Amino acid sequence: MAKILVVDDEFGIGELLREVLSDDDHQVVLAINGRQGLQMVANEQPDLVFLDFMMPVLNGVGMLKAKMEDPNMAQIPVIIMSSLPEASVAERAHGHVGFVRKPFQINTILDVAAVALAGSKKSSG
Amino acid sequence: MSQTPSPPGNGPRLEKTPSGIEGLDVILRGGFLQGGITIVQGKPGAGKTILGNQLCFNHAAAGGRALYVTLLAESHARMLLHIGNLAFFRSSAIPDQLLYVSAFPVLEADGIRGLLALLRREVSAFNATVLVLDGLVAAEKVAASDMEFKKFIHELQAHATAANCQMFLLTSGGDNPDVVTAEHTMVDCVIELRSRLRGWRADRDLEILKRRGDGFLRGRHAFRISDAGLTVFPRFEALLATPTNAERVEKTRASTGLAQLDDMIGGGLPRASTTLLLGPSGIGKTTVGMHFLSQCTPEDRGLFFGFYEDPAGIRDKAMALGLPLVNHLDQGVVECLWQPTTEASLDEICAQLLIATRARGVRRLFLDGLGGIAKLADDPERVGHILTTLVHELRALHVTSLVTKESDDLLGSLGVPPASSLAAGSVSDIADNILLFQFIRLRSRLHRTVSAFKVRDSRIDEQAHLFEITPHGIVVDASPDRAEAIFVEAAAQPRTPDSPPSTPAQVQRPQGE
Numbered sequence: 001m002a003k004i005l006v007v008d009d010e011f012g013i014g015e016l017l018r019e020v021l022s023d024d025d026h027q028v029v030l031a032i033n034g035r036q037g038l039q040m041v042a043n044e045q046p047d048l049v050f051l052d053f054m055m056p057v058l059n060g061v062g063m064l065k066a067k068m069e070d071p072n073m074a075q076i077p078v079i080i081m082s083s084l085p086e087a088s089v090a091e092r093a094h095g096h097v098g099f100v101r102k103p104f105q106i107n108t109i110l111d112v113a114a115v116a117l118a119g120s121k122k123s124s125g
Numbered sequence: 126m127s128q129t130p131s132p133p134g135n136g137p138r139l140e141k142t143p144s145g146i147e148g149l150d151v152i153l154r155g156g157f158l159q160g161g162i163t164i165v166q167g168k169p170g171a172g173k174t175i176l177g178n179q180l181c182f183n184h185a186a187a188g189g190r191a192l193y194v195t196l197l198a199e200s201h202a203r204m205l206l207h208i209g210n211l212a213f214f215r216s217s218a219i220p221d222q223l224l225y226v227s228a229f230p231v232l233e234a235d236g237i238r239g240l241l242a243l244l245r246r247e248v249s250a251f252n253a254t255v256l257v258l259d260g261l262v263a264a265e266k267v268a269a270s271d272m273e274f275k276k277f278i279h280e281l282q283a284h285a286t287a288a289n290c291q292m293f294l295l296t297s298g299g300d301n302p303d304v305v306t307a308e309h310t311m312v313d314c315v316i317e318l319r320s321r322l323r324g325w326r327a328d329r330d331l332e333i334l335k336r337r338g339d340g341f342l343r344g345r346h347a348f349r350i351s352d353a354g355l356t357v358f359p360r361f362e363a364l365l366a367t368p369t370n371a372e373r374v375e376k377t378r379a380s381t382g383l384a385q386l387d388d389m390i391g392g393g394l395p396r397a398s399t400t401l402l403l404g405p406s407g408i409g410k411t412t413v414g415m416h417f418l419s420q421c422t423p424e425d426r427g428l429f430f431g432f433y434e435d436p437a438g439i440r441d442k443a444m445a446l447g448l449p450l451v452n453h454l455d456q457g458v459v460e461c462l463w464q465p466t467t468e469a470s471l472d473e474i475c476a477q478l479l480i481a482t483r484a485r486g487v488r489r490l491f492l493d494g495l496g497g498i499a500k501l502a503d504d505p506e507r508v509g510h511i512l513t514t515l516v517h518e519l520r521a522l523h524v525t526s527l528v529t530k531e532s533d534d535l536l537g538s539l540g541v542p543p544a545s546s547l548a549a550g551s552v553s554d555i556a557d558n559i560l561l562f563q564f565i566r567l568r569s570r571l572h573r574t575v576s577a578f579k580v581r582d583s584r585i586d587e588q589a590h591l592f593e594i595t596p597h598g599i600v601v602d603a604s605p606d607r608a609e610a611i612f613v614e615a616a617a618q619p620r621t622p623d624s625p626p627s628t629p630a631q632v633q634r635p636q637g638e
Contacts, residue, residue, distance in 0.1 A: 009228075012200065055226055056194075056246070084216065
């Protein structure tokens with residue numbers, strides 16, 4: 001079981017991911033913007049972060065940048081979610097390990113989470 | 126807020142920003158006021174979300190920055206999928222010029238004050254000059270009281286002004302969209318989008334219910350949602366209440382393409398006039414129009430605008446008759462536009478006709494015919510007004526027009542005023558000239574006749590002339606003698622009690638002629 005942080009401003013997305021990932025035996029915590037997400041990363045020390053790209057207050061790019069600059073958080077893997085094409089996101093965001101295009105299928109979320117968590121274990125082990 | 130200097134004695138005027146939707150900007154006389162709030166209301170499916178997105182993308186395309194904030198609306202991913210194929214969509218605008226964020230979690234957690242704070246912060250942080258808030262009704266439901274909601278609108282208005290940001294609040298209008306709500310009284314502009322059933326089809330229209338500080342075109346305006354997004358067609362008769370140019374009476378003549386007919390009407394049709402070709406189906410009105418357009422030259426360009434026959438059919442017909450129209454069509458001297466009467470709106474058709482006329486510098490128009498226009502009218506009372514407006518504008522554009530109308534009976538008798546089926550507008554409003562086409566039945570054969578009923582500023586030969594449609598087109602008798610002989614003989618032939626008259630009834634000129 002892993003602890004996963006989902007950061008998304010959209011009604012429904014966070015709740016959906018909480019249910020899907022909980023059913024896969026993970027512990028899920030939610031944040032609704034990048035600023036709240038940074039606090040949750042610091043407080044909860046999650047194993048993985050699903051991070052929305054466009055959000056109010058602090059967007060995904062801003063949160064990812066701040067996380068990468070903090071040595072205590074930098075190693076936590078991040079998967080970016082967006083309705084935009086991956087290339088468009090890659091031009092602006094750096095330091096994420098995976099990408100999920102919205103709208104997504106549930107299996108995609110589970111697969112990408114499994115890969116990211118496995119990679120994280122390898123690198124830490 | 127930016128203001129433009131104004132002449133002495135007048136206050137400063139607020140700047141407007143075009144919406145980028147041409148017809149809407151015409152209705153709004155230039156666009157939305159900068160720093161103002163507009164409510165866009167309509168039932169689900171009315172087109173609010175597409176309009177909101179189109180406003181954002183258009184604003185971004187013009188160099189602005191737009192923020193699209195959703196409350197309880199569809200997910201951004203689904204929304205972008207839905208609008209992704211529309212012409213205004215440019216993925217490159219997102220996220221640097223156009224940002225999608227959801228404010229519902231904030232609304233849920235912190236209430237309407239939290240929403241207001243978020244909107245202020247995001248507009249400021251993104252330097253947004255357009256904000257769309259999709260799902261205002263959710264904010265209204267969350268507000269503790271009417272007063273709190275009014276304060277929300279009031280404070281948002283103040284922020285829109287201070288930030289010089291145009292704000293659009295999209296709402297389904299609550300439980301009863303017909304009720305004028307407090308927020309309507311507080312905002313600068315209210316637009317309602319509607320979809321109405323007309324028989325089996327649905328027509329869309331919008332109305333500006335309120336606009337502060339400037340005029341606008343009142344009434345309902347048709348719009349269409351297509352791959353281009355929203356296309357708005359300002360109400361034709363309001364748009365052109367005054368023709369775009371001064372009308373002038375031209376002294377020159379335009380040949381009909383039929384020399385004998387030209388002789389009957391004083392040497393051809395007066396230029397910049399409108400002629401009604403009135404007669405039964407199958408008598409040859411369209412063929413007359415093809416002769417008329419065969420007279421076109423690169424300097425005297427033509428347009429065939431029809432509701433019944435497609436361009437290929439028209440070309441085949443012209444080819445079969447050996448008319449020069451074929452070459453004109455091939456060389457682009459004459460354009461043929463075909464509009465089936467199934468889905469389009471009347472305002473759209475009239476706009477399309479005038480756009481083609483202006484763009485091509487058309488001087489000869491053949492419109493086939495008024496029946497198609499009448500079929501498109503959602504309100505029969507509008508037809509007369511629209512035709513009058515159209516005729517005035519065509520005159521102002523110096524276009525010589527032939528317009529067909531089917532008479533109410535198969536032979537084309539004249540017992541009723543020719544335009545009786547038009548709910549409004551007399552014949553004199555619509556046509557400068559009227560040419561009547563009638564069949565005369567003599568024994569087993571139908572004969573075709575044409576007569577000039579009226580022609581502006583002309584001495585006309587009022588007698589009917591026989592004409593035939595030959596393999597080389599229409600041939601009109603130079604003399605009325607054959608027609609006269611057939612009329613006399615037909616009048617004398619025995620009739621059965623239920624047979625239609627073989628000769629036209631006594632002509633009754635419509636009132637005012």
